Amino acid sequence: MNRRMRMKDPVAETSLFFVRATIAAVVMGLLLLVLASRLFYLQIVEHHQYRTLADRNRISVQPIAPTRGLIYDRNGVLLAENRSSFALEIIPAKVPDLPATLDQLALLISISDDDRERFETERKQHRRDQPVPIRSRLSEKEVAVFASNQHRFPGVTLTGRLIRHYPFGPQLVHAIGYVGRINDKEWDKLDQNNYAATQHIGKLGLEKHYESVLHGAAGFQEVETDVHDRVVRVLNRVAPIPGRNLHLHLDSSLQLAAISALGDQRGVVIAVNPNNGGVLALVSAPGYDPNPFVTGIDRQSYKALLESPDVPLYNRALLGVYPPGSTVKPHLALAGLISGATTVERKVWDPGWFKLPGDDRRYRDWVLNKGLPAHGWVDAKEAIIQSCDTYFYDLANRMGIDELSSQMRRFGFGQLTGLDVDEEVRGLLPTREWKRRVRKEAWYPGETVSVGIGQGYWSTTSLQLVNATAILANGGHRYELRLVNEIGDGESLQSVPATLAAEQPQIQHMQYLSLVREAMRDVAMAPTGTAKKAFQGIHYVAAGKTGTAQVASYGQNEKYDATKVDERFRDNALFIGFAPYDQPEIAVAVLVENVIGGGGSSAAPIARRVMDHYLDAKAKQGAAP
Amino acid sequence: MTDFGGRVHTHKERYSLLWRFHIDWMLLSSLLVLMSVALLVVYSAGGYDTMMRQAARFGIGLAALVFVAQLPPRVLKLWAPILFVAGVIMLIIVDVVGVIGKGAQRWLDLGFIRFQPSELMKIAVPMMLAWYFAERPLPPRFSQIAIAGGLILLPVVLIAVQPDLGTSLLIAASGFFVLWLAGLSWKLVTGLVVGAAALAPALWYFYMHDYQKQRVLTLIDPESDPLGAGYHIIQSKIAIGSGGLYGKGYFQGTQSQLEFVPERHTDFIFAVIGEEFGLLGGLLLLGLFAFIILRGLYIANQAQDTFSRLLAGALTLTFFVYVFVNIGMVSGILPVVGVPLPLVSYGGTASVTLLAGFGVLMSVHTHRRLLTS
Numbered sequence: 001m002n003r004r005m006r007m008k009d010p011v012a013e014t015s016l017f018f019v020r021a022t023i024a025a026v027v028m029g030l031l032l033l034v035l036a037s038r039l040f041y042l043q044i045v046e047h048h049q050y051r052t053l054a055d056r057n058r059i060s061v062q063p064i065a066p067t068r069g070l071i072y073d074r075n076g077v078l079l080a081e082n083r084s085s086f087a088l089e090i091i092p093a094k095v096p097d098l099p100a101t102l103d104q105l106a107l108l109i110s111i112s113d114d115d116r117e118r119f120e121t122e123r124k125q126h127r128r129d130q131p132v133p134i135r136s137r138l139s140e141k142e143v144a145v146f147a148s149n150q151h152r153f154p155g156v157t158l159t160g161r162l163i164r165h166y167p168f169g170p171q172l173v174h175a176i177g178y179v180g181r182i183n184d185k186e187w188d189k190l191d192q193n194n195y196a197a198t199q200h201i202g203k204l205g206l207e208k209h210y211e212s213v214l215h216g217a218a219g220f221q222e223v224e225t226d227v228h229d230r231v232v233r234v235l236n237r238v239a240p241i242p243g244r245n246l247h248l249h250l251d252s253s254l255q256l257a258a259i260s261a262l263g264d265q266r267g268v269v270i271a272v273n274p275n276n277g278g279v280l281a282l283v284s285a286p287g288y289d290p291n292p293f294v295t296g297i298d299r300q301s302y303k304a305l306l307e308s309p310d311v312p313l314y315n316r317a318l319l320g321v322y323p324p325g326s327t328v329k330p331h332l333a334l335a336g337l338i339s340g341a342t343t344v345e346r347k348v349w350d351p352g353w354f355k356l357p358g359d360d361r362r363y364r365d366w367v368l369n370k371g372l373p374a375h376g377w378v379d380a381k382e383a384i385i386q387s388c389d390t391y392f393y394d395l396a397n398r399m400g401i402d403e404l405s406s407q408m409r410r411f412g413f414g415q416l417t418g419l420d421v422d423e424e425v426r427g428l429l430p431t432r433e434w435k436r437r438v439r440k441e442a443w444y445p446g447e448t449v450s451v452g453i454g455q456g457y458w459s460t461t462s463l464q465l466v467n468a469t470a471i472l473a474n475g476g477h478r479y480e481l482r483l484v485n486e487i488g489d490g491e492s493l494q495s496v497p498a499t500l501a502a503e504q505p506q507i508q509h510m511q512y513l514s515l516v517r518e519a520m521r522d523v524a525m526a527p528t529g530t531a532k533k534a535f536q537g538i539h540y541v542a543a544g545k546t547g548t549a550q551v552a553s554y555g556q557n558e559k560y561d562a563t564k565v566d567e568r569f570r571d572n573a574l575f576i577g578f579a580p581y582d583q584p585e586i587a588v589a590v591l592v593e594n595v596i597g598g599g600g601s602s603a604a605p606i607a608r609r610v611m612d613h614y615l616d617a618k619a620k621q622g623a624a625p
Numbered sequence: 626m627t628d629f630g631g632r633v634h635t636h637k638e639r640y641s642l643l644w645r646f647h648i649d650w651m652l653l654s655s656l657l658v659l660m661s662v663a664l665l666v667v668y669s670a671g672g673y674d675t676m677m678r679q680a681a682r683f684g685i686g687l688a689a690l691v692f693v694a695q696l697p698p699r700v701l702k703l704w705a706p707i708l709f710v711a712g713v714i715m716l717i718i719v720d721v722v723g724v725i726g727k728g729a730q731r732w733l734d735l736g737f738i739r740f741q742p743s744e745l746m747k748i749a750v751p752m753m754l755a756w757y758f759a760e761r762p763l764p765p766r767f768s769q770i771a772i773a774g775g776l777i778l779l780p781v782v783l784i785a786v787q788p789d790l791g792t793s794l795l796i797a798a799s800g801f802f803v804l805w806l807a808g809l810s811w812k813l814v815t816g817l818v819v820g821a822a823a824l825a826p827a828l829w830y831f832y833m834h835d836y837q838k839q840r841v842l843t844l845i846d847p848e849s850d851p852l853g854a855g856y857h858i859i860q861s862k863i864a865i866g867s868g869g870l871y872g873k874g875y876f877q878g879t880q881s882q883l884e885f886v887p888e889r890h891t892d893f894i895f896a897v898i899g900e901e902f903g904l905l906g907g908l909l910l911l912g913l914f915a916f917i918i919l920r921g922l923y924i925a926n927q928a929q930d931t932f933s934r935l936l937a938g939a940l941t942l943t944f945f946v947y948v949f950v951n952i953g954m955v956s957g958i959l960p961v962v963g964v965p966l967p968l969v970s971y972g973g974t975a976s977v978t979l980l981a982g983f984g985v986l987m988s989v990h991t992h993r994r995l996l997t998s
Binding site: 007020021028031035036040043047058226232 | 862879903931938945
């Protein structure tokens with residue numbers, strides 16, 4: 001058949017089409033069956049697995065951080081609080097152009113190079129879809145400015161958090177310490193479930209020691225989240241248990257009075273209640289503001305603190321060990337009486353110096369440096385009042401280092417005072433055994449002589465000094481020191497009981513203690529007392545003891561002249577005391593570093609002001625109905 | 626009154642109002658049900674505004690359907706070559722602009738409207754082929770098949786270089802369906818299938834972009850890249866699978882409502898249906914599609930001339946391919962290609978084109994010269 005002659009055949013074409021359409025229908029039906037069985041497989045056979053996956057997608061368990069407990073002083077003044085603070089966070093994965101976004105943000109909100117640097121470091125440690133803070137502690141104005149421009153910054157969010165704040169800043173940092181961001185080392189040791197939502201942890205001071213009390217218990221909530229991790233609704237919630245509050249013995253107004261009495265001098269003032277060991281004031285000057293440490297201090301400021309010649313970061317009250325100087329003479333006299341090395345009546349002739357038998361070396365009495373006449377005949381009481389070095393050189397020599405040390409141990413020297421912070425050190429109460437072990441040398445009798453006036457190898461912390469003073473004030477009881485008086489959970493208060501130390505001084509005759517106390521009273525009140533000027537015109541009776549401790553050592557005939565030596569090598573002035581004399585309510589230890597004067601002129605007036613403030617305030621409280 | 630189909634409804638049909646307006650009520654009602662379902666699901670997946678926009682597009686699409694239905698098949702046949710040539714020219718312009726603009730280009734910006742020529746070709750290509758075979762005796766000769774092949778390849782290549790592999794393959798399929806319905810010999814069908822199989826590796830190495838290759842690889846092992854290319858498939862499978870037999874309920878799909886399913890109101894809308902209405906809802910939807918397809922085939926079979934028959938048949942088969950490819954992709958048995966679920970996925974142009982296609986079917990069905998004795 002010729003190709004051109006081929007004709008259309010409608011009937012054949014129709015049946016051809018019908019066949020093809022039928023085949024198509026069958027094939028399509030089969031393919032629809034494939035789809036249907038695929039759906040059956042997913043929705044019936046594998047349903048359970050996909051259901052689980054869907055739930056895992058949407059439900060997440062979020063920990064909720066408990067609110068940290070607050071810290072109050074004895075009068076209910078807030079010393080550590082939680083302030084709501086806004087931070088700006090960036091989710092890098094959601095920001096199209098990070099450098100440009102940061103530049104744009106910097107036009108609205110101040111972002112320092114340090115902020116950027118910290119952001120960059122943190123960014124590298126986090127997943128791209130996790131928020132990284134760029135600025136914390138936004139001011140109200142900054143919050144408002146950003147909020148009105150938020151639409152321009154996808155992936156940048158404002159988050160409100162509670163941030164620890166210390167209203168007293170540098171004035172209380174050495175007592176309270178501070179919290180800071182949890183670091184890796186701390187994280188490894190923590191109960192990670194309880195801290196899952198917590199960002200900060202106590203780093204120093206009370207904040208560290210009472211971390212478990214202040215932190216509380218984390219809660220959690222099961223939430224449904226969408227694909228952007230936004231919470232859509234809460235399915236189940238277990239509330240966190242907030243941390244408990246600390247109520248301190250400390251009196252913030254007394255603390256401020258002590259700081260102002262110290263002025264711009266470096267030193268320590270500690271006041272305690274001798275009747276229970278409660279710490280009323282704990283000053284280490286200079287201090288520093290702990291608030292920047294909470295969110296992370298910038299490098300420059302930290303460097304400035306580190307390099308400051310006044311070493312503000314150094315906690316002189318807990319870590320500072322100083323020779324106690326003459327302030328320990330009352331304790332030495334008491335120890336001498338207890339041990340029988342001296343008696344109430346025994347007198348010693350002071351020619352202005354002391355010499356060990358068979359040794360030519362002269363141990364100088366302080367009167368020689370001042371060009372004053374020697375003390376002459378002195379008994380124990382007079383030796384304390386006049387601070388006669390020769391009497392105590394002799395006494396120490398008579399007691400011997402082993403007896404002296406074992407007696408002083410009972411007063412808490414060379415021991416921890418038990419203060420409820422972790423940083424306290426022991427100082428050094430030297431013994432023969434110590435010198436052999438550490439110095440690999442024998443003990444020389446001359447070294448005992450120096451220890452007799454609180455010098456030589458002997459060094460103490462101011463905490464030990466104040467606690468030893470409290471023992472004299474309260475009739476011979478050694479308490480452990482405590483900052484915290486009560487722990488409260490908002491409903492009830494649980495008191496932290498006063499605790500006696502394991503080792504107590506063994507005073508056989510109260511007469512010994514009375515002698516020492518009377519001597520200390522005369523130091524402050526009698527015309528011959530070394531601190532009489534400081535206590536002129538007081539309306540109560542105080543007792544105390546001055547001390548001046550050498551920082552550098554000098555030759556035996558060298559005369560020390562404070563105005564001629566470098567400031568850092570000048571003497572430290574010390575004073576211990578308590579008041580009122582009959583029923584003491586406050587015991588104080590003061591140490592002022594590198595002064596021109598001595599304990600009587602530099603340290604005693606500070607103690608006087610602290611005592612005045614405390615007793616006046618108490619009197620006012622008592623007078624009020 | 627009889628015809629050789631022995632149909633008894635002719636009389637009724639002829640005098641019904643819808644018939645007068647050249648509307649097939651069976652097809653129209655099933656399409657309306659489908660579109661209502663679509664609006665309900667788009668509401669759940671995309672919100673009220675999205676649903677209203679889609680409703681407006683359905684309105685435009687229905688207008689296009691009614692308009693096209695009024696044109697008798699001979700008019701459509703007259704326009705076929707014109708539409709085809711115009712479409713090819715526009716595709717060339719789009720490609721040239723794309724080359725100049727150095728980027729993927731699918732749109733033609735006419736100022737007041739952005740027009741996608743490849744969308745026009747979805748109807749114009751089967752129309753052109755039906756036109757080509759209309760007056761020729763069937764089954765076609767080899768030379769005619771070659772010419773028809775050329776007519777298919779020209780727009781397919783132009784669209785493929787845009788690049789839009791998915792659409793170009795769908796258009797190739799619509800052209801192929803005309804050829805096949807025209808009676809392409811089984812030998813050649815086999816040959817084409819073998820040829821396509823041989824072409825696949827060539828496509829892989831010389832044509833496909835990395836992202837396209839990734840989609841294929843992802844299909845084989847979605848977990849290999851759970852946050853990247855595999856994410857779509859994994860999340861939509863979880864959505865469907867977690868729906869179970871009855872589904873989680875309207876607006877209750879956690880995968881959909883919490884935005885785990887990407888593109889949930891467009892290409893992946895079937896995942897929302899599977900999650901919220903379960904296997905039951907999915908099967909009912911498949912049934913609805915099957916009914917529409919069967920009706921289309923019935924209309925094609927009833928057509929009185931070659932042009933109408935081939936065009937109606939090819940359009941119906943193409944509609945099926947959309948359904949199959951989309952649901953296959955969403956349920957994880959086909960690679961992720963940008964094919965929407967016809968008349969359900971949110972999207973304007975595609976809906977209008979599809980409804981215009983159903984207008985063609987109605988025109989074919991209602992303009993038959995009913996034989997009188």
